Amino acid sequence: MPYVNIKLTGDHEAPSRTQKSEIIAGVTELLSRVLNKNPASTVVIIEEIPMDNYGLGGKSITEVRKTNTK
Amino acid sequence: MPYVNIKLTGDHEAPSRTQKSEIIAGVTELLSRVLNKNPASTVVIIEEIPMDNYGLGGKSITEVRKTNTK
Amino acid sequence: MPYVNIKLTGDHEAPSRTQKSEIIAGVTELLSRVLNKNPASTVVIIEEIPMDNYGLGGKSITEVRKTNTK
Amino acid sequence: MPYVNIKLTGDHEAPSRTQKSEIIAGVTELLSRVLNKNPASTVVIIEEIPMDNYGLGGKSITEVRKTNTK
Amino acid sequence: MPYVNIKLTGDHEAPSRTQKSEIIAGVTELLSRVLNKNPASTVVIIEEIPMDNYGLGGKSITEVRKTNTK
């Protein structure tokens, strides 16, 4: 019955459909195994945030990626 | 003054503009009636989540819909 | 299958157990009626926020209540 | 290390890239100055909500804008 | 750099400190393994919701637990 919300960068960093399925399955399994939560009512929502809208260290990820290698 | 966030599936399951208006009006009225909250400052945000990104029972809704009828 | 999150003031403004049940039932019924969503997997989470932590108009509700009647 | 989520109207009211950078920088600076939080791990996420999906006073912002000047 | 929020029932169903550590470690590892996300900036927040405030199927979990075994 838990609710899980995952926010990560979209645009060209967006996960593939297969990766999203793995995340959904993996988080649901983790909560079932560790906390004995019912998988049938576990909700997992993945939100893809444009890189201009995601800030870390006072800068958008768009800017962070320009400075950094990876 | 309450804040309400509703997340539901988008893509071809997305609500119409009229349905969204009904949801906004209905939730605001409910909180006013039951809790005497001021409708003028009640915020309702509806987020439409792609079916690949919405998981229930360890599977994305895209996969769930393939298996299920309805 | 929708997910609903409601944030409102707690402390002495917190809703009673009965009011919370009415909100949960009412929102679930609304989404079922307007959008034909399955009530069985509709999740509603009510969060009670201390009045010092809830801001409107640049002031906490604690301060707002001192100034206003109601 | 704090996490900040800002939801505001998108569509033609969406902030520009420059404005989003200013918001990210400004909130991070505020939390560092007032609370001494480490900017390096402060996360700020801006979400742009379609005007049909954002309700205030029981109406969507689309409807609110038709009635109001500004 | 992803942000993860997990909401689950508190009160006597609340996870132990050890279980919370396992959840934090497990989700971070999953996102690193599947999506190659940097664990150092992955944020995981667990919120324990009182059973009266958590609704499923139109009823609070307090009421659900009275009806159900487990």
Next chain:
Amino acid sequence: MPYVNIKLTGDHEAPSRTQKSEIIAGVTELLSRVLNKNPASTVVIIEEIPMDNYGLGGKSITEVRKTNTK
């Protein structure tokens, strides 16, 4: 009209009432100045998360603080 949610560590790291007022005022002013948003309907909610429930780098902040100075 924007909605802002700030999550940070509570327990002995919780902000004081005065600091919370400064954060509410500061964020509201920032959104008004940069985006010309109406302060009267800007909502800011601060949530204090127990240190056991806040994870960074795969560990709870409780564990992180044991290892680190500051």
